[in-house]
Amino acid sequence: MPTVAPPELTAPFAPGGENAIDAALAQRLLSIALESGGDSADLYFEFRVTADYSLQEEQVKTVGRGVTLGLGVRVVKGDATGYAYTEDLAWERMAHAARIAGQIATGGGAARPVAAHTVELPDFYPVARPSLVEAPADKLALLRAADRAARAADPRIVKVEASFVEQLKEILVFTSDGTMARDVLPLLRFGVSAVAEQGGKRQGGSSGGGGRYGLDYFAQAEKDAAAHGREAARIALAMLDAREAPAGEMPVVLGPGDSGILLHEAVGHGLEADFNRKETSNYSGQLGQLVASPLCTVVDDGTIGSSRGSINVDDEGSPGRRNVLIENGILVGYMHDRMSARHYQRAPSGNGRRESFRSMPLPRMTNTLLLAGPHGHDEIVASVKRGIYARRFSGGQVNISNGDFVFSLTESYLIEDGKLTAPLKGVNLIGNGPEVLRKVDMLGSDYQLSDGIWTCGKDGQSVPVGVGTPSVRIASITVGGTQA
Amino acid sequence: MSASVSESVVTELVEVAKSIVRLCELAGADASEVLVKDGSELTVKVRMGQPELVQEAGSRAVGLRVFKHGRRAVTYTSDLRRHALESFVAESVALAALAEPDEHGRLPDPDELAREVPDLDLYDDAVAGVDAAWAMKQCVAGEAAARGFDPRVTNSEGATWSRTVGATAFATSGGFAGGFRGSYASFYVEPLCDDGSDPANPKKRNGYWWTADRFLARLDDPEAVGREAARRTVATLGSRKIPTQECAVVFDPEVGRSIVGTVFSVANGSSFWRKSTYLLDREGTAVASPLVTITDDPHLPRAPGSRPFDGDGLPTRKNVLVRDGVLETVLCDVYSARKLGRRSTGSAGRGIGGNPGPTTSNLILAAGTGTRAALLADTGRGLYVTSMMGFGFNPVTGDFSRGAQGFWIEAGELTFPVSEITVSCNFDDLLKRIDRVAEDLDLRSSTACATFRVSHMTVAGT
Numbered sequence: 001m002p003t004v005a006p007p008e009l010t011a012p013f014a015p016g017g018e019n020a021i022d023a024a025l026a027q028r029l030l031s032i033a034l035e036s037g038g039d040s041a042d043l044y045f046e047f048r049v050t051a052d053y054s055l056q057e058e059q060v061k062t063v064g065r066g067v068t069l070g071l072g073v074r075v076v077k078g079d080a081t082g083y084a085y086t087e088d089l090a091w092e093r094m095a096h097a098a099r100i101a102g103q104i105a106t107g108g109g110a111a112r113p114v115a116a117h118t119v120e121l122p123d124f125y126p127v128a129r130p131s132l133v134e135a136p137a138d139k140l141a142l143l144r145a146a147d148r149a150a151r152a153a154d155p156r157i158v159k160v161e162a163s164f165v166e167q168l169k170e171i172l173v174f175t176s177d178g179t180m181a182r183d184v185l186p187l188l189r190f191g192v193s194a195v196a197e198q199g200g201k202r203q204g205g206s207s208g209g210g211g212r213y214g215l216d217y218f219a220q221a222e223k224d225a226a227a228h229g230r231e232a233a234r235i236a237l238a239m240l241d242a243r244e245a246p247a248g249e250m251p252v253v254l255g256p257g258d259s260g261i262l263l264h265e266a267v268g269h270g271l272e273a274d275f276n277r278k279e280t281s282n283y284s285g286q287l288g289q290l291v292a293s294p295l296c297t298v299v300d301d302g303t304i305g306s307s308r309g310s311i312n313v314d315d316e317g318s319p320g321r322r323n324v325l326i327e328n329g330i331l332v333g334y335m336h337d338r339m340s341a342r343h344y345q346r347a348p349s350g351n352g353r354r355e356s357f358r359s360m361p362l363p364r365m366t367n368t369l370l371l372a373g374p375h376g377h378d379e380i381v382a383s384v385k386r387g388i389y390a391r392r393f394s395g396g397q398v399n400i401s402n403g404d405f406v407f408s409l410t411e412s413y414l415i416e417d418g419k420l421t422a423p424l425k426g427v428n429l430i431g432n433g434p435e436v437l438r439k440v441d442m443l444g445s446d447y448q449l450s451d452g453i454w455t456c457g458k459d460g461q462s463v464p465v466g467v468g469t470p471s472v473r474i475a476s477i478t479v480g481g482t483q484a
Numbered sequence: 485m486s487a488s489v490s491e492s493v494v495t496e497l498v499e500v501a502k503s504i505v506r507l508c509e510l511a512g513a514d515a516s517e518v519l520v521k522d523g524s525e526l527t528v529k530v531r532m533g534q535p536e537l538v539q540e541a542g543s544r545a546v547g548l549r550v551f552k553h554g555r556r557a558v559t560y561t562s563d564l565r566r567h568a569l570e571s572f573v574a575e576s577v578a579l580a581a582l583a584e585p586d587e588h589g590r591l592p593d594p595d596e597l598a599r600e601v602p603d604l605d606l607y608d609d610a611v612a613g614v615d616a617a618w619a620m621k622q623c624v625a626g627e628a629a630a631r632g633f634d635p636r637v638t639n640s641e642g643a644t645w646s647r648t649v650g651a652t653a654f655a656t657s658g659g660f661a662g663g664f665r666g667s668y669a670s671f672y673v674e675p676l677c678d679d680g681s682d683p684a685n686p687k688k689r690n691g692y693w694w695t696a697d698r699f700l701a702r703l704d705d706p707e708a709v710g711r712e713a714a715r716r717t718v719a720t721l722g723s724r725k726i727p728t729q730e731c732a733v734v735f736d737p738e739v740g741r742s743i744v745g746t747v748f749s750v751a752n753g754s755s756f757w758r759k760s761t762y763l764l765d766r767e768g769t770a771v772a773s774p775l776v777t778i779t780d781d782p783h784l785p786r787a788p789g790s791r792p793f794d795g796d797g798l799p800t801r802k803n804v805l806v807r808d809g810v811l812e813t814v815l816c817d818v819y820s821a822r823k824l825g826r827r828s829t830g831s832a833g834r835g836i837g838g839n840p841g842p843t844t845s846n847l848i849l850a851a852g853t854g855t856r857a858a859l860l861a862d863t864g865r866g867l868y869v870t871s872m873m874g875f876g877f878n879p880v881t882g883d884f885s886r887g888a889q890g891f892w893i894e895a896g897e898l899t900f901p902v903s904e905i906t907v908s909c910n911f912d913d914l915l916k917r918i919d920r921v922a923e924d925l926d927l928r929s930s931t932a933c934a935t936f937r938v939s940h941m942t943v944a945g946t
Contacts (some may be wrong), residue, residue, distance in 0.1 A: 012563075056758070059584045066837050067561040067572065070543075079531075083539040087562040097541070103616070104538050136582045159759060195759065195880065202759070202880050245885075247908065247944035248728035278531065280641055280676055282687060358541070397873045397887070401641075401676055401688040402723075404904050406874035406887035428876040428885045428906050430944075435685060478725070480876070480885045480906025482942040 005184050006133050011047030011170040012069065012089060014182075019089035021045060023116040026174040029073070030113035033098040034176060037105035038075035038082070040338075041098075041113070042316055045071050045089075045172040046357040051132060054163040055143040063136070072357035073097045076339065077105040083360045114178035121312045121319060124303050125212030127186045131166045134215050139164050142218065142225040146192045149229030156240070157233050158202075159195040162225075164188070171315065175338075179317035186212050187308065187464060189453065192228045196236035203242065205235025205411070209451030211308045211466075223451065235392065235411050238423050245412070245427035245481025251387035252429060252474045253380055253415065257448035258393050260467025263370050264456065265396040265405040266433035267291075267298060271325050271333075272351070272363040272458075273340035275400050282403035282434055283331060291331045292437035295373050298326040300335055302350055302366035308452030309367040309466035311350070316361045318348040326437075337363045355461035362458060367466030373443020377471045380442045382418035388479055389413045389420050390429070403433035406480075428480040436474055444471030487524040487542070487612040487649050494651045494663040497522055501655035501663075507570060508550050508657070511577045515551040515591050515657045517797075519834060520544070523650020528616055530623035531642035538616045547836035550576045554585035560837040588822040591658040596818070596828065598799040601662040601792045605785045610700040611667035612649045619645040622671060622706045629710030630675040634718045641674035641690060643710065654834075660797030668788065670696035671706060673713040681722040691717030696928055698786050716870070719891075723903035725945040726892060732866030733907055733941045734859065734893065737926035739872045740933040744849045746911065747778055748931075750879050751805050752831075752842035753820025762882040762912060763811060771811040772915035775852060775936075778806040780815060780831065782845030789846040789930025795834025800845065803829045809916075815842045849933035852921030856935045859922045861896035867943055868893050869907065882911040888943075905945040914938055 005011070012019040026043055033041040048068040053060060071094055075082040082104025084097040131139070143162040150160040166188040173181045191208035207228040210217060218224045254262060267283075275281035283291060292298070302311045302320030311320040316338050325333050336344065337352030340363055353364035381389060389412060396407030406428050413420040449468040456465045501518045508516035524542035528535075546569070547560040557579035561572050627643035646669070653663035672694040679687045693713035695704035735743060755761035763771060782791050782800035794800050796818045804812050816824065817832030817840045833843025860868070873887035885908035891898040909917075922935040 018565075053582075059586065061583060061586045061589060062556055062558050062839055063579050063582045064558040064837065065575065065579055066559060067563050067568075069563045078534075080535040081537045081539075083537065083541075085541045085543070087543055087545075087564070100540050104535065140582065161758075204760075204878070204880050247906075247942050249946055278641070279639055280688060280690070284688075358543070360537070360539070395875050397875070399690065399873065401690040402679070402903070403687065404873070404887070404889075406876070406906070408874055408876045408885075425881065426876060426878045426883045426885065427908075428874050428887060430873075430887045430904055430906050432685070432687075432904060478904065478906065478944055478946075480887070480908050480944040482885075482908045482910075 005168055005170055009049050009132060009168050013045045013047065013172055014170065021172060023180055026116060027113050029094055029098050030174065030176045032095050033073055033075050033102045034111050034113065036102040038077045038102055039111060040176045041075045042173060042175040043071060043073055044315060044357050046169065048167060048169040049132060050167045052163065052165040053139050053143060055147055056161050058147060060140050060143060068356065070357040071097060073101040074360055075101045075104055080104050081360055085358050111176060113176040116174055116178050116180035119179055119181040119313065119317060119319065121181065121183060124310045124312055124320065125186060125306050127214045129214050130168045130186045131188050131215050132168050138215060142190065145225040146229035149226035150192060150194045150233040153230050153233035154237055156196045156198050156237060157194050158197045160192065162192045164190050173317040175317050181313045181317040183312045186214065188213060188217060190225065190228060192232040194232040194236045196240050198240050201240060203236050203239035205232045205239060207231035208453045211306045211452035212310055213306050242423040242425045244483045245424040246479055246483045247481040249476045249478050251384050252477050253384060253387065253389045254472040255389065255391040256444060256446045256470050257450045257468065259390060259472060260368065260370065260450055260469040261393050261396050261454065262407055263298065263469055264365060264368050264467050265398040265407055266436050268365050268368045269398050269400050270403060270433055271335055273334035273336045273344065274363050276334055277340045277343045281400050286331050289331055290329050291434055292326050292329045293440040294329040295440055295443040296326055296329055296437055297371040299324050299369045299371060300365055301369055304367050304449065304466065307367045307449060307466040308454065308464045309365065311366055314350045314352045315354045316352040318350045318352060320366065321350040323349045335363045335365065337361050353463050355463060359461050362461065364458065364463055365456060365465050367468065369468040372445050372447035372470045375442045375444050377444050377446045380444055380471050380473050381415060381420065383442065383473065384415045384418060387415045389415050398433065405433055406430045429477055430480055431477045436477055439475040440472055441475045442473035446470050488609055489607065489612060489649050489651050489665045494653065494665050497651050497653035498655060498661050498663040501653040502661055504546060505655050505657050507573045508577065511574045513550040513552055513577045517549045517656040519547040519836060520653045521650060521836060523648055525646065525648045526614065526616065526619060527644065527646040528619035528623055529642050529644045530620060530627055532640055533624060533627065535620060536642055540616065545836045548576050550580050551590065552577055552580040555580045555583040556589055557583060558839055588819055591656060592796050592798060592818045594659055597658065597660045597797050598662065598793040601664060604783060604790045604792055606664060606666040606698055606790060608667045608699040611647050611669045614647055626671060626673045626706030626710040629707035630673050630714040633711050633714035636677050636718050636721065637675045637714050638678050639676035641676060643673045645671045654797060656797050662793055664792050667698050669700055669703060670694060671703060671709055673710045675714045675717045677717055677721055679721050689717060689720045691720055698788060720901045723901040725904050726902055726943065727946050728944050730940050730942055732863050732937060732939055734863060734866060734868045734935060734937045736868065736870045737924065737933050737935055739869050740936055741929060741931045742872060744778060744847055744933050745931045746877060747805065748815065748844050748847055751811065751814045753814055753816030753824055754842050755879060756814055757820050757823035761879050767811050769811060770809045772806055772809045773918040774809040775921050776806050776809050776915060776918055777850040778847065779804050780844050780847045784846050787846045789844065791845055794830045795832035795840040796828065798828055798830045798832065800830045803831065815844065817842050844931060847931045851923050851925040851934045854922055856922050856924050859920050859935055859937060860893055862920065863893050863937060864896055866893045867902065868898055884909060884911045884914060905943055907941050907943055909941045914941065
């Protein structure tokens with residue numbers, strides 16, 4: 001049984017709520033949406049409560065809370081989408097949104113919605129008590145614990161900021177082909193940043209985590225608030241000695257976990273089926289071909305317990321799934337939403353996601369993983385004569401059409417004669433997705449899932465995602481330092 | 485369905501904001517600020533001559549900041565049912581008790597507040613009047629012009645026409661109440677080419693061009709936008725890396741504006757009091773080349789970033805951040821100004837769900853002299869950058885490293901296209917090395933500049 005929202009956080013459209021939506025009412029709305037001749041339609045009801053707490057200068061200065069409620073209506077006619085939404089769940093407003101969305105279709109016989117049946121869902125994130133119902137004092141205590149731990153780490157830590165954001169989202173999806181799905185998605189994210197100062201030089205470090213948890217997240221080893229505070233301080237202090245990074249092509253070793261962001265940018269987006277349906281991706285038309293080093297098996301997995309990117313059901317009613325994208329270097333599948341699945345004549349892969357009821361769903365990643373390989377971490381580092389070891393990242397970006405991507409390192413080290421030596425100032429790596437994946441020549445056995453901090457943007461829509469990877473050696477990639 | 489926003493809608497929205505201020509008082513708040521936004525959007529997208537998306541909707545949301553015993557909470561809701569709103573206000577006041585008192589976090593002093601709301605001509609009813617069918621025609625025409633421009637344009641990410649119109653109202657228990665309406669329309673075309681110049685790794689190449697304005701009649705023709713998008717896309721065919729080196733780097737206004745935006749990110753009151761900027765303690769000193777003057781001007785009529793009052797309810801005003809290379813002012817809201825022991829520059833921005841903070845209006849790097857062609861001729865050899873990727877900037881240290889794409893300059897002219905490289909140097913050096921600014925100021929966006937040159941940066945490639 002998925003997470004159940006407590007009464008005060010239950011959606012107005014839930015059974016017994018003020019705007020309770022049942023299958024019969026949904027079917028009436030879907031009929032209106034389809035009356036201009038659309039092929040199919042869906043309804044997406046969303047109720048989201050968010051709270052945030054932030055600490056600066058050893059004080060919790062502001063607490064925040066937000067409530068979002070609305071309905072998005074989509075009508076599909078061929079490859080065209082009509083979309084409308086309303087924040088008001090009065091019948092007239094919902095019916096109006098359905099009619100507006102339906103205008104994409106101009107004639108043709110009106111399809112009739114099929115009576116909805118409820119989709120049985122798995123439960124990848126059972127949370128007995130959502131953090132939103134826990135005492136606020138407990139959350140303030142987390143911020144203070146992180147702040148104290150970071151300051152206690154070293155007198156050179158001069159500034160600490162910490163934040164805690166929590167959310168509970170209830171969704172209800174109806175499709176005109178008879179699907180009805182309801183889910184409650186908890187999500188929390190904790191973050192700490194620290195600044196160290198020495199001899200006029202300043203450097204920053206940060207650490208964070210979270211996922212689809214209750215406050216039990218913090219009971220895990222090395223994931224308590226103080227551990228995040230110490231980690232932020234450690235990075236800031238290490239970076240005080242950072243020197244200018246080199247510039248040019250050289251071998252790069254990616255540490256386990258967070259480095260999955262490279263995978264997300266280098267191949268993940270290019271395997272979202274909308275780009276391939278339109279033949280605008282570098283990976284278009286390459287199913288069955290070798291697109292990466294045979295060491296590489298890449299999976300998008302929405303079913304990992306409590307991970308930030310996991311979903312019991314996607315935002316168009318398809319259950320979350322584990323999908324293999326690249327197997328031993330060979331491209332075997334794309335990530336689909338309903339629209340692209342229909343084009344490719346296959347089942348949706350559970351990747352139809354959207355930021356909110358104000359946006360139409362798109363094929364999106366959930367948790368994107370590079371599976372473990374045969375090599376030991378130390379063996380990989382020892383193999384590099386001169387190169388870079390990348391440990392922490394602030395983010396990345398990709399150009400889907402040509403596959404060029406960058407990602408930004410916030411903690412990295414020079415490798416000299418097989419050993420980590422000097423820390424390096426912040427630097428970008430730039431490469432081409434398919435080329436870089438072919439250049440993966442060692443892969444660690446030390447697979448790790450990154451802690452839950454990543455958010456992915458596409459077409460202006462943000463969704464939470466996860467990444468995971470073992471240590472990876474890339475034979476050669478361009479490092480964007482200043483030491484030519 | 486017209487999305488027209490009449491003056492009476494603004495007046496009504498201000499009354500809604502004032503009524504919620506009263507609700508806060510009844511709920512026991514010592515002070516409150518209420519932001520109400522009401523708007524509608526239309527987005528139409530065409531791809532390969534066929535409709536791909538029509539999205540149309542209106543929405544309204546309320547953002548609240550309440551104070552109780554010197555403590556504050558920031559809340560928002562889109563659930564505007566009357567009883568939901570009442571309990572939301574009560575919860576917000578209760579929430580404030582969880583925060584700690586902050587002496588700087590109180591309402592602006594009454595003498596700081598705006599007394600009137602100037603009309604900056606920010607709304608065009610013609611934008612509101614556009615319907616999906618008309619927008620669709622623009623898209624079809626613009627995309628067709630792009631695809632017909634050159635046979636090498638083989639595919640398309642489509643053409644998108646979109647508009648937003650709406651009203652903003654802000655009321656505070658400190659005595660401010662005001663509102664204004666605005667409109668904004670934009671049109672964007674993104675063609676694609678197949679690039680087989682490297683048979684071992686065939687690629688697709690994309691490019692784009694756009695037009696945007698608050699006034700419908702001032703948008704460029706869709707065909708002209710489509711052709712320029714195609715010209716820019718075809719020009720990238722055969723892009724290649726260049727060797728790692730130091731060289732002159734010229735920034736097209738399309739990317740130069742992000743450099744100007746980066747200046748603001750290290751020259752605002754919030755980054756100053758939080759000590760998260762390398763420019764700390766540098767006011768009154770040279771932080772850039774004498775060719776650099778950067779102003780923030782919220783009063784330009786019809787301009788995209790203009791606004792009659794700020795997110796604290798203060799009058800907006802023109803501020804000079806950098807004059808002839810000297811850092812003159814950093815942009816402050818009331819809170820950051822108090823933290824720094826000074827007065828607000830009237831630069832507060834405020835979203836529905838957050839505290840106010842310093843923001844820009846129309847942030848402009850003043851134009852220099854001479855054409856872009858003259859600047860290139862003067863450059864001899866170097867890199868011309870047309871797009872950048874990634875977020876490689878550390879505000880505390882100024883370290884700057886971003887992915888780049890563009891053209892190689894040889895004998896004063898653009899030659900072959902370049903991609904998959906990075907441009908890097910410390911931002912402090914970058915600003916001081918600006919040794920030429922052209923006259924071609926591009927005012928389509930709220931952060932603006934002309935073409936400019938940095939005398940030398942590290943380019944990392946092969």
